[in-house]
Amino acid sequence: MKSILVTGGCGFIGSHTVLALLQAGFNVCVIDNLYNSSYESLKRVQKLAGKKTDFHQIDLRDKEKLKSLFDQSRFDAVVHFAGLKAVGESMEKPLLYYSNNVYGTINLCEVMKGAGVFDIVFSSSATVYGNPERSPISEDQRLGAVNPYGQTKLIIEEMLRDLHRSDPQWNTALLRYFNPVGAHKSGEIGEDPNGIPNNLMPFVSQVAVGKLDELKVFGNDYPTRDGTGIRDYIHVSDLANGHLKALKKLAENPGIVTYNLGTGKGATVLEVIHAFEQASNVKIPYKIAPRRPGDAAVTYADSAKAEKELGWKAERDLETMCRDAWNWQSKNPQGYDS
Ligand code: NAD
Ligand code: UD1
Numbered sequence: 001m002k003s004i005l006v007t008g009g010c011g012f013i014g015s016h017t018v019l020a021l022l023q024a025g026f027n028v029c030v031i032d033n034l035y036n037s038s039y040e041s042l043k044r045v046q047k048l049a050g051k052k053t054d055f056h057q058i059d060l061r062d063k064e065k066l067k068s069l070f071d072q073s074r075f076d077a078v079v080h081f082a083g084l085k086a087v088g089e090s091m092e093k094p095l096l097y098y099s100n101n102v103y104g105t106i107n108l109c110e111v112m113k114g115a116g117v118f119d120i121v122f123s124s125s126a127t128v129y130g131n132p133e134r135s136p137i138s139e140d141q142r143l144g145a146v147n148p149y150g151q152t153k154l155i156i157e158e159m160l161r162d163l164h165r166s167d168p169q170w171n172t173a174l175l176r177y178f179n180p181v182g183a184h185k186s187g188e189i190g191e192d193p194n195g196i197p198n199n200l201m202p203f204v205s206q207v208a209v210g211k212l213d214e215l216k217v218f219g220n221d222y223p224t225r226d227g228t229g230i231r232d233y234i235h236v237s238d239l240a241n242g243h244l245k246a247l248k249k250l251a252e253n254p255g256i257v258t259y260n261l262g263t264g265k266g267a268t269v270l271e272v273i274h275a276f277e278q279a280s281n282v283k284i285p286y287k288i289a290p291r292r293p294g295d296a297a298v299t300y301a302d303s304a305k306a307e308k309e310l311g312w313k314a315e316r317d318l319e320t321m322c323r324d325a326w327n328w329q330s331k332n333p334q335g336y337d338s
Helices: 014-024 039-047 061-073 087-092 096-114 150-167 201-206 236-250 269-280 306-311 318-331
Strands: 004-007 027-032 054-057 077-080 120-127 169-178 179-181 215-218 234-236 256-261 286-289
Touching: 014 027, 014 039, 014 077, 014 236, 027 061, 039 087, 054 077, 061 096, 077 096, 077 236, 087 096, 087 150, 096 120, 096 179, 120 150, 120 236, 150 179, 150 256, 169 236, 169 269, 179 201, 179 236, 201 215, 215 269, 234 236, 234 318, 236 306, 256 306, 269 318, 286 306
Parallel strands: 004 027, 004 077, 027 054, 077 120, 120 169, 169 256, 179 234, 215 286
Antiparallel strands: none
């Protein structure tokens, strides 16, 4: 049985992926510094799976602790989610983002190399395309970050490419997620943002549950079918499956590979609001506000490469994403503190 180390495994995407890994029969060890999550998510994952994971509260920047973990345990591969992800915060505290995301990944790779572990799946993001020239976006489109968070993802991608060039033993999957939303169908695990959410779906669900009064729709004068921004929302459980497929790919020694993980379909902000209203049977009050600086009008993925090379395809539609997000939010109005 394969042993996988998951960094950031208590977070939103990590917890769903740990569940999928346990259900697929992997041994899983999670490290997380719990900066943006709680151990409660992992408790629930273990309950859902009926299986245990190993857990260590370790910060990736603590190389000694990381090294002693690798000295004690043998891992076949690492799935690397740990990182900070708030765009606004990254503009206020760029050094925190470079230190946490870039330096943390350098430490991880150094320790992996020392231990002879060369397979890594990295959480990249559609943010590496910056303001894309066109959609659908394929993996070979021009890259360019527009904020420090995005820069950290680009730098890490480049670093992992250099690492592979220096030593072809490295097998690396760079997974560029589009807009992860939804929750596990049980409603036991889901997205639990700190403070007021920046992203659309968690904001909408907190309005629906009565935690926030109304949504601001950032701009209705974009050149789209209803004037509001278009994004490629992808169910977190589909995303979790993408990691299983990527691990399978790494076992074939592919070198470094890059995949977009999206549905290939875009939804406008108003379409998301209406889908959520249908799923929850709750009216979402909203008002039109100015555009949010830095936002692109339209981004959605061309995920044909992942389908062809990984045999992966998103299966869940927007209705399912909204239904599962609402199931989680209504069962856990205060997130994991409920
Ligand atoms: P999350 O914040 O829920 O999970 C990240 C986890 O990493 C958290 O549990 C946090 O405590 C942990 N962590 C952060 N820094 C750490 C460190 N130095 N050492 C140990 N643990 C640390 O975020 P998520 O939404 O699950 O995102 C997971 C990854 O996917 C991130 O790298 C993120 O940048 C990337 N990503 C997320 C999205 C999104 O919209 N959610 C989109 C594209 C890419
Ligand atoms: C944001 C980040 C991006 C990150 C992505 C996934 C910015 C500028 N970009 O992108 O780097 O990779 O999340 O985590 O923050 N919207 C509203 N009202 C809201 C919130 C959002 O109308 O309160 C709109 C936005 O204008 C956009 C759509 O909803 O058109 C989706 O927004 P969001 O969920 O923040 O995702 P991204 O804009 O794709």
